[in-house]
Amino acid sequence: SDNFTLKLTTETMNKDLDIQIEEALNAYLTSGVEDQVDYQKFYLYSIVTHSTAIEGSTVTEIENQLLFDEGIAAKGRSLTEQMMNVDLKDAYLYAFRLASENPTYTPQLLQQLSALVMRRTGSEYSTIAGHFDSSKGEFRLCNVSAGIGGRSYLAYSKVPHAVDNFCEWINEEIAKIDKSDIASCYRLSFEVHFRLVTIHPWVDGNGRTTRLVMNMIQRQLGLVPSIVRKEDKGEYIQSLVDSRENDDSTIAQDMMLRHHIANLNHRVSQYQENDTVNTQSDTVNDTVNTNDDTVTGIKKSLQRVYLAILNNPEITHSQIMETLHISESTAKRATRDLKKLGYIAREGSDKSGRWIILK
Structure with missing residues (x-):
């Protein structure tokens, strides 16, 4: 049976959140915040920085900007950390280009995305079941558990079939989703993330890759990509655990919606505050210009x-x-x-x- 059915019923949805995300997104899109020079680039860098930070990277957004734009390495940061960020940035650039083409999701595409994420930090593994290379996006041939004392993820032998079913499901859902229903579109993207990370197809890089797929689908559906902030790591992981243990993915969906609403509202507020300062500076300059x-x-x-x-x-x-x-x-x-x-x-x-x- 399907243990991760997308629950978009009146009984399970938080209607207040669904209304709030529509209001927050509309306010964000009409605020002019995205009209700032290089804003889309900096937003992407923020996504990358927070996603790798959840996996242990200590590289800051400013350090990533210097690394990506100027080729300046961050002092005191390991080469592995910096390569993790470079790889994820390249993977996002590729995924967002692909999103505009309305792609069909296949196991091969997911492996390609994982290979980009793990390009420089992946490793080769030899197990009883065979040899596989995480830098090539190959699915794991070993069993893994969800942390100390956690439940084991799906047996490796069942991963290929589970991924096939996942791809069939997501292609059907995207084809029939109403893109004007903002809340349902976001919930679908969060459900995609939850299902894929629960399958745990790879031995490493599952978090980064599944958040990448989530953001890719958001772009495909015309949404502003959500950021899972490093400051919210504990709540984020706990929401995934609670969703699995309670067989209710709306727990994770609601958590992701709450934080995305807060992020959009914060960015609009920050932009408006800066705009006020700039208006005041223009007034000062106009006064000076007259003299x-x-x-x-x-x-x-x-x-x-x-x-x-x-x-x-x-x-x-x-x-x-x-x-x-x-x-x-x-x-x-x-x-x-x-x-x-x-x-x-x-x-x-x-x-x-x-x-x-x-x-």
Whole structure:
């Protein structure tokens, strides 16, 4: 019997959450938050950073941005951690491109995605049942348990058949889902994650790969991908355990919905706060422009950096990047241009020095 039936009935669904996710997504899409330069890229980096952090990575979002964009390795982080992040970022780029093509899900596609996730950190294994390579996305040929004292996952001999059934199910569900029903679409993606991670097809990388498939389906259905934050790791894992033990996947679905709603609302609130600050800075600049024609020639992107420096002459490029949500290379280019225009100068080193306001 199917132990993981998608439960979208009145009895099991949390209707309040379903209403809240529609409201949160609509507010998010109409807020203008996604119109920011490089926002989609930074959002992806956030997904990657949190997903690997759940698996033990200590690389931060800023360190990942420098690693991905500038090729600058994170000091004090192991090579394995950094390669884990690079592999997952590449896997996401591929999966999101594929999502736009409305793909058919097959065991081979799932193995391909897992191979990308485990490209540099996978290993070869030899067991009584045979030889397999996790860096190639091959299904496990050994049994695994769900942590210390946890229940064992599906026997390895049953994995291929279970994955076949999973793919048949998900293709049917995607084909008939009403894409205008936002809550049902999100719940389907969370159910996909729950079912696949419960099968546990691989010896390693199951969490990263199944969250990747979840996000891929969300993109395919026109949704904003959800982020499982590292701060919520305990609740996230417990929700999966409780769903398995109670044979009720809506436990995990509700947890994922709650946190995604909170994430969307937080990003809108943060954007609106920044927009208020930028509006205030524009007012300041307009006042200055009326008194000094030389300021008129500064682009708004430079005005924002200039105001940040005016407010804090000891601000670093990394802090400018975080405050204004721009890349570090953009921050450095802006300060270089401001120096050339004669608005600022630098005193001391990049880390311990300060900016001198010339105008």
